Amino acid sequence: MAKEKTLNDLFLETMKDVYYAEKQGSRMMPKMAKAAKNPELRQAFERHREESEGQVERLEQVFEMLGKPARGKPCESMQGLVEEMKEVMDDFGQSSAADAGLIASAQAIEHYEIARYGTLKTWAAQLGMDDAAKLLDETLQEEKRTDEILSRIAEGAANEDAGQGELSDDDDDAEDESGGPAKEKPKGKSKAK
Ligand code: FE
Ligand code: FE
Ligand code: FE
Numbered sequence: 001m002a003k004e005k006t007l008n009d010l011f012l013e014t015m016k017d018v019y020y021a022e023k024q025g026s027r028m029m030p031k032m033a034k035a036a037k038n039p040e041l042r043q044a045f046e047r048h049r050e051e052s053e054g055q056v057e058r059l060e061q062v063f064e065m066l067g068k069p070a071r072g073k074p075c076e077s078m079q080g081l082v083e084e085m086k087e088v089m090d091d092f093g094q095s096s097a098a099d100a101g102l103i104a105s106a107q108a109i110e111h112y113e114i115a116r117y118g119t120l121k122t123w124a125a126q127l128g129m130d131d132a133a134k135l136l137d138e139t140l141q142e143e144k145r146t147d148e149i150l151s152r153i154a155e156g157a158a159n160e161d162a163g164q165g166e167l168s169d170d171d172d173d174a175e176d177e178s179g180g181p182a183k184e185k186p187k188g189k190s191k192a193k
Contacts, residue, residue, distance in 0.1 A: 011123045012068060018116045019059050020072030025109050026052035028082055032106060035089055038099050041153050045106070048146045055142065058135045062124070065132050081109050103154045110147040117143060 029049035036042040063070040085105035092101040117140040124133035 007123060008127060011120065011127060012066060013073070014116065014120055014123075015059065015062060015066070016071055016073035017075045018113075018120065019056070019063075019070060021075040021078035021112065021116065022052060022056050022059060023072060024075070024078050024082060025113070026056065028085065028109075031089075032085075032102055035093060036099060036102055038153065041099055041103065041150075044146070044149050044153065048142075051142050051146070055139045058139055062129075062132045062135055065129060077112055078109070081105070081112060084108070100154065103150050107147055107150050107154075110143050110150065113143045114140065114147065 026049055029045050029052060033042050033045035033049065036045055060070045085102075085108075088101040088105050089098075092098050095101075117136050121133050121136040121140055124130075124136055
């Protein structure tokens with residue numbers, strides 16, 4: 001008879017989803033770094049590629065805590081996000097908006113990861129897996145930081161490169177941990193394309 005499914009099962013299935021997504025995302029990172037024109041952006045991608053390797057290892061540790069083999073399960077969301085990114089790179093890779101497109105695609109990926117790791121961390125805590133929750137939170141913070149760095153680059157140099165002029169001036173920490181994409185529109189100037 002079919003066993004009733006529990007939060008434990010959902011946790012495991014979502015772990016597989018993220019494991020797949022993380023690996024697919026980190027495979028894209030070198031391509032993104034290579035495509036980036038802005039050196040700061042390139043560096044951000046390179047750094048996050050290294051981070052992603054550690055994130056994969058953390059997931060493997062959590063699988064171990066679950067007593068399950070680390071195994072991925074195709075994540076259609078990440079597949080779709082990667083497809084979109086490739087399309088933008090094909091269509092805009094040679095344009096002055098190349099970096100803006102790269103950042104936008106990368107942030108969509110980070111936001112998916114933030115959603116997933118936030119959920120997994122909460123479930124791990126609810127399931128009494130405090131060590132797993134801690135590992136998942138470490139990754140969550142890295143994804144959030146990456147998202148913030150990308151926002152900062154987008155607000156500054158990438159827009160400048162795209163010919164919009166006017167670096168958004170010293171907006172110190174107005175936009176802190178919200179984790180969203182460039183929320184605060186720089187005053188004046190045209191709205192996003
Ligand atoms: Fe990641
Ligand atoms: Fe997914
Ligand atoms: Fe990430």
